[in-house]
Amino acid sequence: TKFGGGGKRGRAKIHSPQPPFFLPARAFSFGSAARSAASCQFLGISDKMSSSQTVKTHHRHRFDERFLCYDRRGMNLDFRHSPLLTWADPFLSDHPSAQLYVVGGAVRDAIRGRDVKDVDLVIGGVKAEALEAWLGEHGTVSFVGKRFGVWKFAPHHDPSNPQIDIALPRKDVSIGGDGGYRQFLVESDPNLPIEEDLARRDFTVNAIAYDWRRDELVDPFGGQSDLKAQLIRAVGNPALRFREDSSRLLRALRFACTLGFSIEEKTWSVLKQMTPRLSLEAGGRRIVARELMAEEFVKTLEADPARCIELYQASGAWNELFSNGSARGFTVPGFIRQSRIRLCRTDVATDLQMYGWIQRDTDSDRRELLFVLLCYRVFKSAGETYDWLHLWRFETVADVKAVVAVVRAMQTDPRRVNLAQIERQLLPYRELFSQALIATNHPHARQWLDRLILVQRTHDAPPLLERIDLTDIPDGPKRGEIVNAVRSAQLAGEISTREEALALLKQF
Structure with a gap:
C-alpha cells in the first residue's frame, strides 16, 4: 500500500x-x-x-x-x-x-x-x-x-x-x-x-x-x-x-x-x-x-514514575544512582504510582482551591513534585536530599532549592517551625508544598496548611521592626531568633504596630 x-x-x-x-x-x-x-x-x-x-x-x-x-x-x-x-x-x-x-x-x-x-x-x-x-x-x-x-x-x-x-x-x-x-x-x-x-x-x-x-x-x-x-x-x-x-x-x-x-x-x-x-x-x-x-x-521518571523506579531497580541502574541503604530497599509507594493527584480530603481541597494552589485531579508530572515525592521516601534528611541532587547535577534539570526546602518541611514537625521561617522558606514554594502534602496524605497536612494559609493572608504587611531598632543586638544566631520571633508574632496577628513590636523586642 x-x-x-x-x-x-x-x-x-x-x-x-x-x-x-x-x-x-x-x-x-x-x-x-x-x-x-x-x-x-x-x-x-x-x-x-x-x-x-x-x-x-x-x-x-x-x-x-x-x-x-x-x-x-x-x-x-x-x-x-x-x-x-x-x-x-x-x-x-x-x-x-x-x-x-x-x-x-x-x-x-x-x-x-x-x-x-x-x-x-x-x-x-x-x-x-x-x-x-x-x-x-x-x-x-x-x-x-x-x-x-x-x-x-x-x-x-x-x-x-x-x-x-x-x-x-x-x-x-x-x-x-x-x-x-x-x-x-x-x-x-x-x-x-x-x-x-x-x-x-x-x-x-x-x-x-x-x-x-x-x-x-x-x-x-x-x-x-x-x-x-x-x-x-x-x-x-x-x-x-x-x-x-x-x-x-x-x-x-x-x-x-x-x-x-x-x-x-x-x-x-x-x-x-x-x-x-x-x-x-x-x-x-x-x-x-x-x-x-x-x-x-x-525523562524516564516523568514518563511513568512507578514503572521508572521498578525498571531502574530490576536492571541495577537504581544502585548506580543511589548508594544509601534505605534507597536500595525502596519500594514504590502508592502516591508515586498514581498518575494524578486526587484531593480526597474535602476541607483541605476547599482551602487549596480557594487560594489557587492546586486543583482537583492536578497532573502530577511536574518535575519538582516527582523529586519531592521520591526524596521524601528515600532519604532521611534534607541534607541527604541535597547531597544526592547536587552529586548527580540535577540542578541543571530541576529547582533543587525548592525540592530540598519542601522535603525538609515534610520531615519536620510543623510545631517546631515559626511563621517567619515558613514565610521565608516555604511560601515561595506553596503550590509545590501543598501538592506534596496532599499526594502523600501527610500526617501533618492540616497543621502545615493552616499555618501556610495564615502566612499567605498576612505576609504582605511590611516588617514592623526597622534596622535601627536592632543596633543594640549583636549579629549572630540570637539576633536572627529575635527577628523571627517578632515577625512571627506579626504574621500571627498578635502584634500590629511598631510600638508593640518594640515592646516585644525588650522581652529578649
Missing part, C-alpha cells in the same frame, strides 16, 4: 484496540495492567515473540499493515503533506541522484499514530557542499558541529521557523572500548546505503526510514514487527550496541516507559549484565557523565 501522494489511496489509516501487556516471565513488561495483576513480578514475556523466534531482515518493502502497532486514533504516514517538508520535492527535482529519508522517532511515532513533533532527515547521493548551498538558498542553515555532521535547517516559507535536523548517511567508528558517550567518531558518506546508516541506531523501533523518492519504508531490522509486539530490541548484537555507547542502557529504560513497551528478552538480559558500566571511569572521568544520567532518569 502506498502512503504518499494525494487522495485516499495515498494515506494509510488503521484502527485497533488498546495495546496489550503481557505476563509472565521473559520479555520485560511493566504496563499498568501488569502492575495491578502482579505487583511483585518483574519479568514478563510477550506471547507474540518467543525467545527462539528470529527476526527476519526486512529490507525495502511496501507498507505492510501486519507489522503496524495499531492505535485507536489510527495513523497516517503522509509526510508529503507536512508543512515542514514542502521543500523536499523541489530539492529532489534539483538533485536527480539524491535520496531523502525521514528517519528515527518521526517514523516510529507516525506508524504508531502519534503526533510527530520533530523531523530528522538523512539525505544521500549529494555532496555536503552542494547540500548546504541549496539549503542556504531556501532557508536558514547552520552546521552544528563536525562531531555528528548535522545541519539545522529552517525553511523560509514557514513563519514558525522550525528547525529540521539533516545529515548525510553516517556510520559510527568507536575510538574507545569503554562505551563512553563521546568515545566514537561519526563518519559521513553521501554514498553510504541507508541500511548502513540505520545499522548505527540504538533500537529497531528507531531504525526505520521512509524513502521519499520510492514512497516506501526501509526496515532492515524488523522495527515494524517490534512496534506491533511493543518491544524494545537492540539493533543487532545488544552487547555491541551497549559497548558502543553505554548511555543506551538508560535509553532502553526510557523508551520502555515513554512508549509503554516491554524490553526484548536478550536485550534485557544483556542490559542487566552491563548496567555496572554506568559507573566506570576512563582517564579520571566517568564514561557516562552524571549530567547525562540525570537527564535520562528525569
Whole structure:
C-alpha cells in the first residue's frame, strides 16, 4: 500500500484496540495492567515473540499493515503533506541522484499514530557542499558541529521557523572500548546505503526510514514487527550496541516507559549484565557523565514514575544512582504510582482551591513534585536530599532549592517551625508544598496548611521592626531568633504596630 501522494489511496489509516501487556516471565513488561495483576513480578514475556523466534531482515518493502502497532486514533504516514517538508520535492527535482529519508522517532511515532513533533532527515547521493548551498538558498542553515555532521535547517516559507535536523548517511567508528558517550567518531558518506546508516541506531523501533523518492519504508531490522509486539530490541548484537555507547542502557529504560513497551528478552538480559558500566571511569572521568544520567532518569521518571523506579531497580541502574541503604530497599509507594493527584480530603481541597494552589485531579508530572515525592521516601534528611541532587547535577534539570526546602518541611514537625521561617522558606514554594502534602496524605497536612494559609493572608504587611531598632543586638544566631520571633508574632496577628513590636523586642 502506498502512503504518499494525494487522495485516499495515498494515506494509510488503521484502527485497533488498546495495546496489550503481557505476563509472565521473559520479555520485560511493566504496563499498568501488569502492575495491578502482579505487583511483585518483574519479568514478563510477550506471547507474540518467543525467545527462539528470529527476526527476519526486512529490507525495502511496501507498507505492510501486519507489522503496524495499531492505535485507536489510527495513523497516517503522509509526510508529503507536512508543512515542514514542502521543500523536499523541489530539492529532489534539483538533485536527480539524491535520496531523502525521514528517519528515527518521526517514523516510529507516525506508524504508531502519534503526533510527530520533530523531523530528522538523512539525505544521500549529494555532496555536503552542494547540500548546504541549496539549503542556504531556501532557508536558514547552520552546521552544528563536525562531531555528528548535522545541519539545522529552517525553511523560509514557514513563519514558525522550525528547525529540521539533516545529515548525510553516517556510520559510527568507536575510538574507545569503554562505551563512553563521546568515545566514537561519526563518519559521513553521501554514498553510504541507508541500511548502513540505520545499522548505527540504538533500537529497531528507531531504525526505520521512509524513502521519499520510492514512497516506501526501509526496515532492515524488523522495527515494524517490534512496534506491533511493543518491544524494545537492540539493533543487532545488544552487547555491541551497549559497548558502543553505554548511555543506551538508560535509553532502553526510557523508551520502555515513554512508549509503554516491554524490553526484548536478550536485550534485557544483556542490559542487566552491563548496567555496572554506568559507573566506570576512563582517564579520571566517568564514561557516562552524571549530567547525562540525570537527564535520562528525569525523562524516564516523568514518563511513568512507578514503572521508572521498578525498571531502574530490576536492571541495577537504581544502585548506580543511589548508594544509601534505605534507597536500595525502596519500594514504590502508592502516591508515586498514581498518575494524578486526587484531593480526597474535602476541607483541605476547599482551602487549596480557594487560594489557587492546586486543583482537583492536578497532573502530577511536574518535575519538582516527582523529586519531592521520591526524596521524601528515600532519604532521611534534607541534607541527604541535597547531597544526592547536587552529586548527580540535577540542578541543571530541576529547582533543587525548592525540592530540598519542601522535603525538609515534610520531615519536620510543623510545631517546631515559626511563621517567619515558613514565610521565608516555604511560601515561595506553596503550590509545590501543598501538592506534596496532599499526594502523600501527610500526617501533618492540616497543621502545615493552616499555618501556610495564615502566612499567605498576612505576609504582605511590611516588617514592623526597622534596622535601627536592632543596633543594640549583636549579629549572630540570637539576633536572627529575635527577628523571627517578632515577625512571627506579626504574621500571627498578635502584634500590629511598631510600638508593640518594640515592646516585644525588650522581652529578649
